[in-house]
Amino acid sequence: MxxxxxxxxxxxxxxxxxxxxxxxxxxxxxxxxxxxxxxxxxxxxxxxxxxxxxxxxxxxDPSWRAPTGSPRVALAFLVDTPAEVDTLHGELVAEGASSHLAPFDAPWGQRYATLHDPDGNAVDLFAPLPDR
Known part of the structure; x- marks a missing residue:
């Protein structure tokens, strides 16, 4: 297998x-x-x-050390609408999450934002943009 x-x-x-x-x-x-x-x-x-x-x-693994620098992996969460990207991003930031990229309309056709989780991992929020 x-x-x-x-x-x-x-x-x-x-x-x-x-x-x-x-x-x-x-x-x-x-x-x-x-x-x-x-x-x-x-x-x-x-x-x-x-x-x-x-x-x-x-x-x-006693030799384990936390990585430094920018995250190399991101977890991406799909939401239903572009407005939901904005709302969820705003709520998470208000609750203490660190915003890396505020919501924006990405050229690949999605509303997109990036936050960092409590350990600095990248967490993306996205939703398809309506047809233009």
């Missing part, structure tokens, strides 16, 4: 803050998981996402 992508794992500094951020983006994460050593959820289509505190990772 060929390899298949099964899970995306995020190493997080503050598990509770990260889970709260991703719950706001619609992920079904257990409400009582904020202090667990590993949290995962199955996404529509079967792909899983996992969250591991730094302490879990360093328990088996």
């Amino acid at each position: 060929p390899p298949r992508l099964d899970m995306i794992g995020l190493v997080v500094e503050d598990l509770a803050a990260s889970l709260a951020f991703y719950r706001r983006l619609g992920l079904d994460l257990p409400a009582d998981a904020d202090d667990e050593p590993h949290v995962e959820a199955t996404l529509p289509g079967g792909l899983r996402i996992a969250f591991d505190p730094v302490s879990t990772i360093t328990s088996f």
Whole structure:
């Protein structure tokens, strides 16, 4: 059997803050998981996402160090309308998220915005633009 992508794992500094951020983006994460050593959820289509505190990772890989610089990976969340990109971006920033790119009409036909999650990972919000 060929390899298949099964899970995306995020190493997080503050598990509770990260889970709260991703719950706001619609992920079904257990409400009582904020202090667990590993949290995962199955996404529509079967792909899983996992969250591991730094302490879990360093328990088996003591050489692990947080990356520096700009994120190389982004998680992109599709919303229904361009207005929803603006609204959700504004709400998340008001709740403390860091905005990297304010909502804009991208030349590839989407309303697009980029935020950073509590650990600096890029999180894109997008929706198709109506036909022009």
